[in-house]
Amino acid sequence: MANNRVRFLDTTLRDGEQSAGIGMTGEEKMEIAKQLERLRVDIIEAGFAASSPGDFQAVNNIAKEVKDAQICSLARAHPNDIDQAWEAIKVAQAPRIHVFLSSSEIHVMHQLRKNREEVMELAVSMVERAKGYCNDVEFSPMDATRTEPQYLYDMLEAVIRAGATTINVADTVGYAIPSNFTTLLQDIQERVAGIENVTLSVHCHNDLGLAVSNSLAAVEAGARQIEGCINGIGERAGNASLEEIIMGLDTRRDLFQIDMGIDTTQLYPASRLVSRITGMAVQANKAIVGENAFRHASGIHQDGVLKNRSTYEVMDPARVGVPSNSLVLGKLSGRAGLQSRLEDLGYTLSREEISNVFESFKVLADKKREVTDRDLEILMDEEKREAGEPISYTLDQVHFSSGDHDIPTATVRLHGPDGISTDASTGNGPVDAVCKAIDRVIGSSTRLVDFNVQSISEGLDSIGTVTIRIESAGRTFSGRGASTDIVVASAKAYLSAVNRLLAADDEANSPAIGSTPD
Numbered sequence: 001m002a003n004n005r006v007r008f009l010d011t012t013l014r015d016g017e018q019s020a021g022i023g024m025t026g027e028e029k030m031e032i033a034k035q036l037e038r039l040r041v042d043i044i045e046a047g048f049a050a051s052s053p054g055d056f057q058a059v060n061n062i063a064k065e066v067k068d069a070q071i072c073s074l075a076r077a078h079p080n081d082i083d084q085a086w087e088a089i090k091v092a093q094a095p096r097i098h099v100f101l102s103s104s105e106i107h108v109m110h111q112l113r114k115n116r117e118e119v120m121e122l123a124v125s126m127v128e129r130a131k132g133y134c135n136d137v138e139f140s141p142m143d144a145t146r147t148e149p150q151y152l153y154d155m156l157e158a159v160i161r162a163g164a165t166t167i168n169v170a171d172t173v174g175y176a177i178p179s180n181f182t183t184l185l186q187d188i189q190e191r192v193a194g195i196e197n198v199t200l201s202v203h204c205h206n207d208l209g210l211a212v213s214n215s216l217a218a219v220e221a222g223a224r225q226i227e228g229c230i231n232g233i234g235e236r237a238g239n240a241s242l243e244e245i246i247m248g249l250d251t252r253r254d255l256f257q258i259d260m261g262i263d264t265t266q267l268y269p270a271s272r273l274v275s276r277i278t279g280m281a282v283q284a285n286k287a288i289v290g291e292n293a294f295r296h297a298s299g300i301h302q303d304g305v306l307k308n309r310s311t312y313e314v315m316d317p318a319r320v321g322v323p324s325n326s327l328v329l330g331k332l333s334g335r336a337g338l339q340s341r342l343e344d345l346g347y348t349l350s351r352e353e354i355s356n357v358f359e360s361f362k363v364l365a366d367k368k369r370e371v372t373d374r375d376l377e378i379l380m381d382e383e384k385r386e387a388g389e390p391i392s393y394t395l396d397q398v399h400f401s402s403g404d405h406d407i408p409t410a411t412v413r414l415h416g417p418d419g420i421s422t423d424a425s426t427g428n429g430p431v432d433a434v435c436k437a438i439d440r441v442i443g444s445s446t447r448l449v450d451f452n453v454q455s456i457s458e459g460l461d462s463i464g465t466v467t468i469r470i471e472s473a474g475r476t477f478s479g480r481g482a483s484t485d486i487v488v489a490s491a492k493a494y495l496s497a498v499n500r501l502l503a504a505d506d507e508a509n510s511p512a513i514g515s516t517p518d
Contacts, residue, residue: 005259006219006249007042008242009201009227012274013062014045014074015239016229019280021450021469021476023500026058028277033062035273036069036230039266041242043070043096045227049088050081056088063092070094072138077101077126086133096138097130099123100170103141103155105148116151123155124162131163138166140203145169145176145184153191160194166201166225167192171214174207174237178217185221201225204240206232211240216248219256230274231282231289243267243288243320251315268321276381279467279478281454288320323373331365338376345373347380357383364463367484378463378482392417392502393442398491402430410434412491414441431490438491444498446470450478453486468493470501477501 013029016022024032029047036044046062047055063071071092075081077099089095101123102111108119123139130137139159144152156167169185176184185202189195202218202225204211215226232241249256250264271289275282284291294317296302304311323345329337335358342349342357349357360379365371371379393416402408410433411424423440427433431451439445450469455462465482466489477500481492 003224004257005224005261007199007225008246008260008262009043009045009072009225010036010039010041010229010242011045011203011227011239012036012229012233012242013058014047015235016233016274016278017047018235019233019238019278021478022233022278022280023477023504024277025500025503026054026061029058030061030065032230032270032273032277033066035266035270037066038263039270040261040263041069042225042261043072045072045074045098046089047073048075049073050075050078050084056084059085059088060091063089063095067093070096070136072096072098074098074100075126075130077122079126079129082126082130082133086130090133094136095134096136096166097134098138098140098168099126099130099164100140100142101126102143103152104143104146106146107143120155120158124158127159127162127164135165137164138168138201139164140168140170142170143172145171145181146173149184149187153188156188156192157194160192160198164198166199167195168201168203168225168227169218169223170203171205171211172203174205174211176204176210176214177208178210178213181214182217182221185218185223189222199225201227203227205235206237206239206241209237211238212244212248215240215245216256219249219258230270231280231286233274233278233280241287243271247288247315247320250319264319265321268323272377272381276480279469279480281452281465281467293317294322329361329365329371329376330369331362333361333365333371341373342376342380345376345380353383364484368463375463378465381480382482392499393438393495395491395495396420398434398488400430400434400487402433408433410437410487412437412441414438414495416442430487434487434491435494438495438498442498442502444472444501446472446498446501448494449476451490453489464489466490466493468497470494470497472501475501475504477504 013032017024033044047059049056049059059073071089073085073089075085075097085097102108127137127139141152141155200223202215202223204214226245228240228242228245230242232238246262249258268289271282282290301312338358338361339354393414396415397413400410407426408430409426413422421441423437425433425436425440427436449471452467454465463482463484464486467480469476469478477497479493479496481489481496483489
């Protein structure tokens with residue numbers, strides 16, 4: 001389908017959630033979906049409806065609430081998956097069912113354990129089933145870039161005849177190199193009958209660090225739908241980073257000569273939101289949205305930027321939504337100043353919400369001489385996290401003592417379902433002692449698999465954010481906390497992860513159905 005409009009399918013809520021250690025609540029998924037709507041992505045892959053009742057409900061809720069984007073659910077080539085996908089999305093204004101099926105010899109032999117003819121028949125029959133529900137059907141041959149070319153052409157031609165409206169070439173294991181990926185896409189357009197009547201799409205993984213390069217090469221080769229995730233999260237090394245693809249196309253319009261409907265000023269807010277909810281920090285030198293993306297350290301660069309920013313910046317930071325003003329607030333600042341700055345940063349709050357945030361701001365301002373934009377973002381992250389995540393226990397108080405000749409000891413007091421409880425523990429350090437004390441209060445037993453500390457701003461009074469991942473019974477849960485005291489931040493993060501574990505234990509009938517998709 002020849003045109004100059006590139007559409008974007010965001011799969012942060014589906015493939016992104018498959019990142020190790022990520023588990024989002026329904027409320028968190030809705031929050032991300034609404035930000036993606038503000039970003040004006042064309043299609044939101046809201047989840048894999050058949051995987052669990054919780055995911056079905058999240059997809060269904062998004063389909064009801066989000067109006068300015070198509071809502072899509074993934075489905076294996078299995079009747080129940082397709083039926084569940086339709087039930088979840090049929091209330092959407094513009095629903096889409098996305099059917100996927102392995103096509104490579106490796107997957108067909110070792111995963112599906114079927115012959116090629118059986119796989120071909122399954123692809124056709126399941127696309128037909130989806131088409132019976134929904135006019136908009138996407139089909140993905142999983143591991144397409146390692147599939148024997150003629151078999152791939154035959155499969156694509158067959159599913160187009162069966163009613164597929166989007167053909168998505170999935171580089172499932174990040175195997176492609178831009179030059180040979182371009183050749184594959186050109187061959188598909190030349191050899192697959194009917195391809196000119198559907199949308200050609202690509203879904204690239206980043207195992208070799210080439211997902212964005214392959215996606216941009218695909219646009220040059222004629223693909224008009226690109227799939228990816230905010231911050232490039234996803235299975236293994238992640239998916240194509242949507243913000244990098246978008247700004248590559250936007251900055252080099254002279255080369256690509258394409259149009260898109262994205263509001264690029266929503267990219268930075270989307271990145272911060274996804275980072276907060278998933279607990280996956282964005283590396284400082286990450287393109288487009290990293291902390292250092294528009295910072296200049298060397299004298300030569302600083303001199304050039306002061307004279308003309310275009311000397312060392314190929315895009316305006318405001319173009320991606322990076323706050324242009326670094327107004328500093330302090331303990332003498334009032335509600336009006338705080339509200340104005342938060343609005344500049346993209347937050348819209350009710351009077352009640354402003355009152356709550358202002359109280360937290362004053363507590364922080366008493367601890368810090370200056371409260372910067374980054375501090376405010378973390379403050380808002382904490383407020384939204386506490387309001388949106390499952391909470392069984394809240395931290396009322398933590399006390400610890402430690403030293404190079406002392407045994408680290410911690411006491412915690414928690415508010416829980418049965419009221420206030422207090423307990424204490426020792427550990428090999430103050431953080432270990434705090435986590436063990438929390439376990440004693442709750443009666444939980446987990447294994448800490450990741451502990452990450454990040455300073456938000458410069459100075460000894462900087463807020464520190466802690467991301468913790470715990471493991472229990474083969475499941476991984478993440479939590480995040482922030483404070484000017486790193487041990488307190490650790491206690492918040494650990495308790496956040498434990499609350500997610502407890503919520504998962506309470507969810508009825510939560511086991512996933514079948515295998516994990518691409």
